[in-house]
Amino acid sequence: MIPVLIPSLPETDAIVPYLRRIDQSHIYSNYGPLSRAFTETLCRFVSERADGAPVAATITGSGTTAIELALRYRIAGRKGRLCLMPAYTFVATAHAAVNVGLEPFFADVDPETLALTPAIAARALAAAGGDVAAVVVVSPYGAPIDVAAWEAFETAHGIPVVFDAAAATLNLHRVGAQPICVSLHATKALGIGEGGAILTTDTDLVAQTTAMTGFGFSASSRVSEVRGGNYRISEYAAAVGLAVFDGLEARIQQLRDASLAYVAGFERIGVRMQPGFGRDWLTMTITALFEPGTADAVTAGFDADGIQWRRWYGTGCQAHPAFATCRHDGLAGTAAAAASAIGVPFFPAITPAQIDAVCGSVERSLAAR
Ligand SMILES: Cc1ncc(COP(=O)(O)O)c(C=O)c1O
Known part of the structure; x- marks a missing residue:
């Protein structure tokens, strides 16, 4: 039998040096040193492979919750109860929309590229009848996304775009202000077990969604400035992530x-x-x-x-x-x-x-x- 997929993450010996740092720091979660180092390494990696723009990131517990938080940020204060998205995607995209109070409106895809296009999305917007709060654009199986085309779409239609680029962490040729949500699940080319990230040049988006990952607390307070929950990763997950970058x-x-x-x-x-x-x-x-x-x-x-x-x-x-x-x-x-x-x-x-x-x-x- 040839299996369709065998996930592989760093082996124990590669992770141990990072685990020893946890033993010494006694910091196990709450944006500790390994989590911060992992975030910086991921941002540098994506920046270098994209067009060099300074990328910032919010790290989340999964790709699904990255989409949820990005959507929550982008629909704040907006009307509309529908979330336009391609029907051809992993079902997590639809769950994420419903989890932030939106109802999916499914658009078609181009069967040549398997992707939603701005033209198909414009047609679907008209069919949905003016009740669309956001569009989620999916990178099918990690294919690069045409960020410039979707920036033009957002400008033309005034509807926020969020990218579900779950499998595309290695393939981001451009990162702009629109949030790009990736999955760090074990089955991804850059996987750490469970995890996700929102990548963007919009530092306000990162500050707000990072607050959402920790009960809506801003960096220096224990006051919930925005609605949130617990969407953080532990230092153990960050240890695996740093070992992933080593190899x-x-x-x-x-x-x-x-x-x-x-x-x-x-x-x-x-x-x-x-x-x-x-x-x-x-x-x-x-x-x-x-x-x-x-x-x-x-x-x-x-x-x-x-x-x-x-x-x-x-x-x-x-x-x-x-x-x-x-x-x-x-x-x-x-x-x-x-x-x-x-x-x-x-x-x-x-x-x-x-x-x-x-x-x-x-x-x-x-x-x-
Ligand atoms: C297109 C797409 N969106 C979202 C997800 C969800 O990511 P996660 O499993 O990290 O929540 C996946 C996972 O495979 C995916 O393929």
Whole structure:
């Protein structure tokens, strides 16, 4: 059996030096020294890979709560009860909106890129009928986001945009004031177990959402200035995070080599992947895009060959009973995306032979049709 994903985090020995610092400081949470060091390291990493803008971050307990806090900040004082978002996303996006009192309105996606576009969002805004408080733009499986296009969208429509870029921490080419929410879950290319972050150049947003992570207290007081809760990470999570950065360059190289092997293997047999994947950006949930009517034969072949696969976003959020009554503007592109996009085995230690086995299985299934 070739598994679809094997998460891997730093091993014990790499974490121990940071754990010893906790033993000495006796600080276990509440924005302690390791948490602050992790936040600074993450900001520097993202800044350097983006356009050099000084990125600030709010660290949260998960990617889902990062989206919640970013939304809560951006809808404060605004009218509207709907949150426009693509139906084709992991269901966490929809939960986050509901958790801050909004109701998802599902928009379609472009089946070529699997992403919501400003044009599709503008059409959905009109269909929603003027009751939209915010738009959540999702980076499908970590694909880079066109921040400039969404800044123009926000200016044109006057509706705040929040990015759910859960899997895109390695792929942020630009960071602006609009909050970019990432997940640091173990299954992500940059994972620490559980965690999330809001990345932005807006320091007021970071000050307010950081306060929200600790009961709404501002840095120097025990007075709740804003509504909040406990969304912090512990020093133990930050210890893992610092160890992750120690090994990150080597891990990125490993991911890049395996990704390029997949790109070459699928190119050889004429199978598409997400635009730019492998050459321009990396992820842990690698998705191949099959032509209409062919994916079922490929997945049957995978089952017969002992190759695990997954439709990581299922058939869209509207298919979940919890969100079945949410409105949408027609989801033909979502159905096409869900039918075509199949997650194939991928993990840092995947071998060339395993990648050959996956591509060979696809080639045989397509030839037998
Ligand atoms: C698109 C998307 N949004 C949100 C999340 C939620 O992140 P977390 O599991 O860290 O809460 C995920 C997690 O996989 C995701 O893929």
